[in-house]
Amino acid sequence: MGQHGKLYKTHTWKALRNRQLSHNPLCAFCLEEGLTTAATIVDHVERHNGDREAFFNGDLQSLCKPHHDGTKQRIEIHGYDPRVGDDGFPMDASHPFNAKASSEAADAREFFREYAIRNTQTRVRIAADATVTAPGVGSKPSADDQGTGGGHSRALTHFYHVKGL
Secondary structure (H helix, E strand, O other): OHHHHHHHOOHHHHHHHHHHHHHOOEOHHHHHOOOOOEOOEEEEOOOOOOOHHHHHHOOEEEEOHHHHHHHHHHHHHHOOOOOEOOOOOEOOOOOHHHHHOHHHHHHHHHHHHHHHHHHHHHHHHHHHOOOOOOOOOOOOOOHHHOOOOOOOOHHHHHHHHHHOO
């Protein structure tokens, strides 16, 4: 509650809190992460700093206690959301990683996405090729191998080439 505890004890706040939790009973941050967690705290999206107008008329969100006491506090202290997406990069555009060099960050994201796609496509080609064996192991080279030697298949040779091996 902090220094504005009296505002949280008013009938108006209690009614706003009850309405928020009844309309949005799940934690907003958990939902963004694909989780379903009951919210127990009604949070002001923007700090109100004791301003009655902002306190009673500002945007509210429902949060679970761990997100309110952890993630939300870090957002308010540092000015950005520290969470990262499935790709491992910060989701918040104002995160220092994104703000420092947005074009470099976009380039890095694109590079890693393309690498993952190429890597997946290569593994699919290898899995589809029934003649794949380890280098120098297995049967004699076949016509399929086109002189790559040692039981390599074309897909495996391509894999080594892509990987720089």
